[in-house]
Amino acid sequence: MIKIGLTGWGDHSDLYVSTAKDRLKDYSAHFPVVELDTAFYAIPSIKNSSKWIKETPDNFQFVVKAYQEITGHLRGESHYDSMEEMFEHYRESILPFKEAGKLSMVLVQFPPWFTCVKENVEYILKVKEELKDFELAIEFRHQSWYSSKLQNGTLDFLKSHHLHHTVCDEPQVGEGSVPLIPIATSEKVLVRLHGRNTYGWKNPGNNEKWREVRYLYDYNKEELTSIQNKVEQLQKQAKEVVVLFNNNSGGHAAKNAKSFQKMLGIEFEGLAPKQLDLFEGGI
Template identity: 75%
Template sequence: MIKIGLTGWGDHTDLYVSSPKEKLQDYSAHFPVVELDTAFYAIPTKRNVEKWIRETPNNFQFIVKAYQGITGHLRGESPFDSLEEMFARYRESIQPFKECGKLSMVLVQFPPWFQCKKENVDYLYKVRTELKDFEVAIEFRHQSWYAPTFKEPTIQFLQDNHFHHTVCDEPQVGEGCVPLIPVSTSNRVLVRLHGRNTYGWINPGDSEKWREVRYLYDYNYEELFDIQKICEELHTNAKEVVVLFNNNSGGHAAKNAKTFQQMLGIEFEGLAPKQLDLFDGGI
């Protein structure tokens, strides 16, 4: 099975036909999975999680991003007294998704400064222990994990510790990015498409709008065709391939995802009953 979705449901204006409060319902009429990216900035409240569960179809899936304190992105003082407390609070927040069958996996995306070295490998063991009851995908952002000396050990480590591998498509502009490594380490694999905006990746600016610069990209047909071949090959080894478009800032993600769905000839079942034919034009 190949599933297609987007990172977040709040920035895709072409999808919405209802009030601003019903964006998730409108989104779930088009795609069967979404990345809950707001969990990176703050651990979701029980109230919000229960609301999102109610608003989506029974077979809808969430990929919940790990909180920034877990991945080492947090700047400033932590709101938690210990790392163990942070993990406990995070587990508590995502447990309702798991209990109702709507948790696809947890995405642990490490920063570009998280290099392949012993203390970071030890921390990965810590993550596996703290999230032992959950499906976990690992995304690296430093090339050292895939350097010739470490590539095979990295893949083997993920496999041995029951981590799903995250395959990334992004600009190749230095150590703070990773090559596209089309390998699965389990029966599921996550593919995240960040776009290929090389200039924006190098020069995101210092403003709060850096994401709007970095992820401004519109995949063309030839690029999507290459990604299609990669995903189909991954599907020969992995039972489930989840593809997430993260090129949100220019409004291209939903359109690209719909075109990609058409190229694969996939019809998603069990969507919310608001499906509209907004994307017939493709690219």
């Protein structure tokens, strides 16, 4: 099974036919899965989690991103008195998704400075223990995890601890980016497509609009065909392949995802009622 979606539902103007408050409903008429990326910046309230669950069809799925303090991205002081308290709040916020049968997995994306060393391997196991009741997908951003000496060990580690592998497509610009390794380590595999904006990946800038630079990319048909081949390889290894387009900043993600769906010949069932289809042409 292949599911296709986008990272977040708020930045895809081509999908909306309703007011801003109904964007998730509009989104769920097109795709069966979404990445809840706002959970990275702040742990969602149970009220919001419950609201999003109610707004989506019964079989809709969320890939919930791990909070930035879990992954070591947090700059500045913690909002919590202890790591234990922080993890407890995070568990409480995502439990409604699991109880509703709408939690695909938790995405634990580590930063580019999270290298393949013993202490970091041990920390992954700590995160797994803290979130033991949830399925975890691990995304690395430092090349050391996939070096010629350590790649097999990395994949064996994920497999032995029943952790989903996150396969990434991103610019290859040094240690702060990882190669596309089409290998599943469990029954599910997550594919995140970040685009191939080499300049933006290397020079995102320090202003608040850095994401608009880094993820500005439009996949062409040849590139999507190459990714299709990789996804079909993964389909033979895992029961479920979740593909998320993260090239959001220029409005290309939804169009690329629709084209990719058409290339694969997939029709998603159980979507919300669709009032119109803006994507008949594709690429």
